[in-house]
Amino acid sequence: MAKGLTLGVFVGTAGMALGQAAPDQITYLSCSVCHGGDPSGSIPEIRGLPYDRLLSSLRGFDGASDSSTIMHRFVAGLTPAEIDSLARYVSGLEGGTR
Ligand code: HEC
Secondary structure: OHHHHHHHHHHHHHHHHHOOOHHHHHHHHHHHOOOOOOOOOOOOOOOOOOHHHHHHHHHHHHOHHHOOOHHHHHHHOOOHHHHHHHHHHHHOOOOOOO
16 A cells, blocks of 8 residues: 555656656756856846747747847747747746846
């Protein structure tokens, strides 16, 4: 009985790590290198920004018109679905100062 319960909890946790939450978290790791939230830095804080704002910024970076920015390079490799999902994830993060 107790053994079965332990196994159930373990499988549940592993499923979460491999399944739903992982992709956005992993993508965001590459973002947080720059957008790490250092208040003295010049790179804007993105955690907790509204979903709409993130989505339109990221789509803007994805467009050829904005190819002069650093961000263009990072967004170019993401599909529209990944951008949408990432915007949702980042908007839900704690730590935003705005
Ligand atoms: C090499 C450093 C670097 C990395 C990595 C990076 N960014 Fe940025 N980001 C910037 C800079 C610098 C700006 C300011 C605008 C510009 O110059 O392009 C910016 C701007 C932004 C903005 C606009 C913020 C606003 O106020 O509207 C968003 C959204 C954003 N980045 C999201 C991301 C996401 C999501 C990732 C990961 C896929 C990421 N960034 C990775 C440097 C980076």
